[in-house]
Amino acid sequence: MIEINHLYKSYGQQVVLDDINLSIQKGVITGLLGPNGAGKTTLVSILIGIIGRDKGEIFIDGLDLDNHLSQIQTICSIVPQNLAIYPMLSAYENLEYFGGLQGLKGQKLKSRIDYCTEVASLQSFLTKRVHKFSGGMKRRLNLAIGLLNTPRMLYLDEPTVGVDTQSRNYILEMIKNINRKEGTTIIYTSHYLEEIEQVSDMIAIIDEGRLILNEPKEEILKQDFKVSIRVGELNDALLDRFKRIKPVRVQDDCILLTKDENFHDNLIEILTVLKSHAVEVVDFDSRDKSLETLFLNLTRKSLRDE
Amino acid sequence: MTKILYILKKEFLVMGRDVHSLLVLFIMPVAFILIMSLAMRDLFDTHGANQIKILVVNQDKSDPSIAFIKTLVNLKTFSFHHMADGTGIDLIRHKMFQEDYKFALVVEKGFSLAADRNASNTAERQMILLVKPSVNRQTYTILKNTFAASLAKARVANLIKGQEEMLDYAGIDIEKVMQPSDDLIETRYVSKSKLKFKVPTSVQQSVPAWLVFSMFFVVIPISNTFIAERNYGTLLRLQSMNISTGLLLAGKLLPFFIVNLIQVVLMILVGIYVVPLAGGDELTMGDSYGGLLLITTAVSFCSISFALLVASVAKTTEHATTIGGVFNIILGALGGIMVPKFVMPDFMQTLSVLSPMSWGLDGFLDIFLRNGNILDVMKESLLLFLIGLVMLSTTAIIIKRKLSL
Numbered sequence: 001m002i003e004i005n006h007l008y009k010s011y012g013q014q015v016v017l018d019d020i021n022l023s024i025q026k027g028v029i030t031g032l033l034g035p036n037g038a039g040k041t042t043l044v045s046i047l048i049g050i051i052g053r054d055k056g057e058i059f060i061d062g063l064d065l066d067n068h069l070s071q072i073q074t075i076c077s078i079v080p081q082n083l084a085i086y087p088m089l090s091a092y093e094n095l096e097y098f099g100g101l102q103g104l105k106g107q108k109l110k111s112r113i114d115y116c117t118e119v120a121s122l123q124s125f126l127t128k129r130v131h132k133f134s135g136g137m138k139r140r141l142n143l144a145i146g147l148l149n150t151p152r153m154l155y156l157d158e159p160t161v162g163v164d165t166q167s168r169n170y171i172l173e174m175i176k177n178i179n180r181k182e183g184t185t186i187i188y189t190s191h192y193l194e195e196i197e198q199v200s201d202m203i204a205i206i207d208e209g210r211l212i213l214n215e216p217k218e219e220i221l222k223q224d225f226k227v228s229i230r231v232g233e234l235n236d237a238l239l240d241r242f243k244r245i246k247p248v249r250v251q252d253d254c255i256l257l258t259k260d261e262n263f264h265d266n267l268i269e270i271l272t273v274l275k276s277h278a279v280e281v282v283d284f285d286s287r288d289k290s291l292e293t294l295f296l297n298l299t300r301k302s303l304r305d306e
Numbered sequence: 307m308t309k310i311l312y313i314l315k316k317e318f319l320v321m322g323r324d325v326h327s328l329l330v331l332f333i334m335p336v337a338f339i340l341i342m343s344l345a346m347r348d349l350f351d352t353h354g355a356n357q358i359k360i361l362v363v364n365q366d367k368s369d370p371s372i373a374f375i376k377t378l379v380n381l382k383t384f385s386f387h388h389m390a391d392g393t394g395i396d397l398i399r400h401k402m403f404q405e406d407y408k409f410a411l412v413v414e415k416g417f418s419l420a421a422d423r424n425a426s427n428t429a430e431r432q433m434i435l436l437v438k439p440s441v442n443r444q445t446y447t448i449l450k451n452t453f454a455a456s457l458a459k460a461r462v463a464n465l466i467k468g469q470e471e472m473l474d475y476a477g478i479d480i481e482k483v484m485q486p487s488d489d490l491i492e493t494r495y496v497s498k499s500k501l502k503f504k505v506p507t508s509v510q511q512s513v514p515a516w517l518v519f520s521m522f523f524v525v526i527p528i529s530n531t532f533i534a535e536r537n538y539g540t541l542l543r544l545q546s547m548n549i550s551t552g553l554l555l556a557g558k559l560l561p562f563f564i565v566n567l568i569q570v571v572l573m574i575l576v577g578i579y580v581v582p583l584a585g586g587d588e589l590t591m592g593d594s595y596g597g598l599l600l601i602t603t604a605v606s607f608c609s610i611s612f613a614l615l616v617a618s619v620a621k622t623t624e625h626a627t628t629i630g631g632v633f634n635i636i637l638g639a640l641g642g643i644m645v646p647k648f649v650m651p652d653f654m655q656t657l658s659v660l661s662p663m664s665w666g667l668d669g670f671l672d673i674f675l676r677n678g679n680i681l682d683v684m685k686e687s688l689l690l691f692l693i694g695l696v697m698l699s700t701t702a703i704i705i706k707r708k709l710s711l
Contacts, residue, residue, distance in 0.1 A: 048546045073548040082539030088323045089316065100312030102547050129323075145543075 007056030031200030077151035087131035136167025232280035313557035335520030368418030514670030525630030601669035
């Protein structure tokens with residue numbers, strides 16, 4: 001179990017994490033979603049003890065991060081966003097090196113290497129040097145190294161960046177299997193919504209250092225926002241009018257209509273009212289992308305590169 | 307302890323598969339030692355091992371001119387090759403360039419008259435010395451002075467000819483007067499330790515010089531792997547595995563210290579066995595293996611610390627290679643690696659103390675050339691350890707700061 005209370009982190013004047021409170025249950029996969037620069041990598045880096053924090057308490061498996069860092073680092077593992085492997089070494093040599101540095105040796109090291117390569121489907125490529133691997137194979141090896149110490153907590157930082165669809169699906173299945181078979185608690189950071197939706201039990205959204213959502217995936221997906229109408233400006237009278245329509249949520253300049261038995265009538269009513277009051281319809285989206293709609297509405301922006 | 311073995315294994319595997327690093331660390335210094343030992347052989351040749359080739363043409367053919375040339379031939383510093391009497395200047399010049407003669411001496415007609423004891427006008431030209439423009443000033447001056455001395459001697463011999471009885475009567479020993487002046491000067495080489503001495507040769511200078519230079523070139527493999535580890539996130543992964551900065555640095559110091567030891571052994575073997583095969587002198591070592599190990603360890607510590615500092619400051623491997631390479635060349639030039647310090651002007655010799663390579667080179671020369679011992683290399687070693695420690699501490703601070711960002 002991971003418990004984060006009032007976590008703050010800033011670099012100079014720039015606040016990176018702003019009063020983060022998060023509780024993650026044992027054996028749960030939490031998808032940490034956020035735009036680039038939202039603070040996802042900083043959060044997992046703090047959890048593994050790579051970087052410090054300004055304020056806040058962190059408990060992992062009941063252990064205080066400040067006083068039990070070494071112990072925590074033996075039960076946790078991070079798979080960095082970069083390929084933290086040696087291209088000039090073979091897959092086996094990489095696994096042996098990182099396993100050895102984690103205190104594994106002899107038969108125990110060998111059996112962990114065997115297990116991790118099997119999970120990552122790299123058995124046939126153990127003696128091949130990594131620089132000859134495809135992008136997907138490198139990602140799988142990067143992940144396999146993270147499993148060497150049999151972690152109870154696994155932090156995956158954008159583990160599928162730059163891989164093809166087949167490899168991505170394999171990696172996502174691999175992560176679900178690890179969680180199912182070993183009961184590993186996983187934090188999975190990504191800005192790929194479909195990945196988060198595919199692997200996560202819990203979804204947390206972080207933006208500009210603030211945690212703006214932390215709910216079970218099922219609850220979020222139940223809110224099946226079928227239609228999203230972005231409008232120019234709504235006065236209070238119109239807001240009240242729309243709020244009286246039961247499956248409608250209004251967030252800022254966006255009217256979200258959930259599909260139910262009255263969906264057709266409700267949609268016509270909304271559009272009629274907008275027309276009669278000469279409210280400009282800026283955008284209309286009827287695709288079935290509930291999580292993305294929620295994400296965009298919560299963060300009020302699309303994915304950014306900054 | 308087990309962890310450091312895994313680090314050692316990894317470093318040697320990575321290095322062993324990096325052809326460029328192997329070339330820089332082992333092939334480059336071997337090539338430099340061979341080339342420079344042979345190229346600088348003349349510069350160090352103070353004991354007549356190498357002779358200057360000179361063409362001689364005697365246009366005079368008189369007894370005095372023959373005696374004069376005979377005097378020159380007896381000088382071991384020069385190797386005289388005769389051309390047919392009467393050969394013209396054009397032919398001589400052609401032969402000089404064809405067969406790489408730097409000098410040609412033409413004894414002109416009338417030499418015997420000028421050398422005659424009764425000659426009243428000695429201002430007339432007696433010899434022509436043809437010199438290639440590439441000849442250095444020192445060699446030219448030495449040769450000209452030698453000819454002048456030999457000419458003077460020939461004239462003295464001519465003057466006393468027929469005066470033997472009178473000189474004998476005056477108690478003057480003609481043989482002693484005519485004794486070669488070289489015999490009157492005894493040369494003694496001195497060494498620091500007052501024990502044995504070795505005549506300096508180009509190989510005695512080249513091996514330690516290029517050895518120190520190559521030891522500092524660990525900057526290339528160290529910065530390559532270190533920057534890759536930092537940029538690819540490997541260092542962060544290691545940090546998340548509770549690997550301390552101390553162990554990370556030790557993981558570079560130890561393997562590259564072993565690499566430096568291998569370099570020392572290899573370069574010494576090249577000096578002893580390979581350079582003589584190529585026509586150079588054989589490297590002779592001093593007696594102090596303890597001193598050799600101490601100065602090797604000190605140079606190694608300093609060079610690895612320098613490499614780690616460059617690696618920690620540089621952003622990319624290209625950046626590190628440029629910084630490291632340029633610094634090494636400047637330190638080498640300043641420290642007497644490329645040009646021996648003793649041929650530098652005084653102010654440059656004073657400046658050379660700024661280069662750690664100079665301290666390392668002095669230490670190795672103390673062992674190889676001056677038969678020094680541990681105490682003799684202590685000062686240089688302490689300086690190298692001190693500057694190495696400063697650089698390593700700075701590196702540790704930079705790495706900690708960068709990793710925590």
